[in-house]
Amino acid sequence: MDLFAAMQTFVRVVEAGSFTRAAETLGSSRTRVTQQVQQLEAHLQVRLLNRTTRQVQVTADGAAYYDRCLGVLAAVDDAETGLSVATRTPRGRLRVDVPSPLARLILIPALPDFFERYPDIQLELGVSDRQVDLIGDNVDCVIRGGPIREQYLVARPLGALQLGCYAAPAYLAAQGVPVHPADLAETPHRVVRFLWGRGKGFPYALQRGAERLELQGRHSLEVDDGNACLAAGQAGLGVVCLPHYLAAEAVDRGELVRLFADWQVASLPLYLAFAPNRHVSAKLRVFIDWVTVVVAERAWLETPGER
Structure with missing residues (x-):
């Protein structure tokens, strides 16, 4: 048994919460990962994990050994990278x-x-x-x-992303140009809803002087990817809220038009x-x-x- 490799595998299983998930992140097979942990337990003569059909739970001894393993793996990494740091070549x-x-x-x-x-x-x-x-x-x-x-x-x-509201010229020609953000809550306007975290719509806050509101509107499409949100705006599927840097090329090509330029959308850290x-x-x-x-x-x- 390669003790160091077995320790790395055990740490991965604890962190991943399953043998299958640990194997995927290690680029190994579930059988191999299971064997390594079993060999480690046999070597230590102690049960590190309790296995059920649905989950893997760390025993008290396993939790203590996990903490020790983290220290050992960190020390080995320091030893290996110490020379590379001196020569400015981390690896x-x-x-x-x-x-x-x-x-x-x-x-x-x-x-x-x-x-x-x-x-x-x-x-x-x-x-x-x-x-x-x-x-x-x-x-x-x-x-x-x-x-x-x-x-x-x-x-x-790292910084803050400045955001703005945008729509395609074809969308504006068909549905009209909204003058106020509140207009988006009225028919026939639609917004493309950006899903944040666990499927929740991201709350875009807008401000102009003392006026403050949250962007509202009907939606037919929800996306959880910035590039998809950009593409939806370009396709005329609704008004989108995007970071300026992401919309810049589409604006330059005339594919998107910025809306509500006198309103400030709360920046995204x-x-x-x-x-x-x-x-x-x-x-x-x-x-x-x-x-x-x-x-x-x-x-x-x-x-x-x-x-």
Whole structure:
């Protein structure tokens, strides 16, 4: 038995909550993962996990051993990366999850610079607007727009996304141009509803002087992805609320028109978050520092048409 590999597998099973999910994140088979944990229990002569048909529960001994394993794995990572840090070459696999529009327009175009600096890092980039479980999905860090609801996460603010309301010229020609945000609550207008978190519609707040309201309107379409929301707006399916940076190219091409320019939509904070009980490795530290600079260099407060 490879004791170190077995410890890594045991930690993954505890964090994932199942052998199947742990196997998926490790790129292994459920049978192999089960064997490694069984061999580890035989080696230690103690039961680490209670298995049922539906779930895996950690025993008291297993919980104590899990904490010890985290310390050992962190120490090994420090030992392995200590030399690479000295030579400025952090190495290893890094799992990051980011919103799809941010990946497409900002992060991926900037990655050649990252890999030129850190050629020994292998980046596994999850691209979606879903809110992943950092521990269960074995993700090192995430970039998210909006408040971080998981209180246990360490969140570093990266900036704020400025938002606006947009619609396609064809939609406005067919349904009329709304003069006031409250007009969207009236027939025949429709909005494309953006789903946030657990299927809840995102509450867009608008303000003009002392006037404040929440964007309301009928919807025929709900999406949980920023690129899909953009495409829906371009297709004339309704009024959409988008970050200015995401809408900019469509505005320049005449595919979208900004609405309510005299109203301010509450900005969306952008965070990088990671689990505090995870070891912040050299590769994660350099990625955090790099992406912080990449975001800071972008004109997040810029409005399309004012460039």
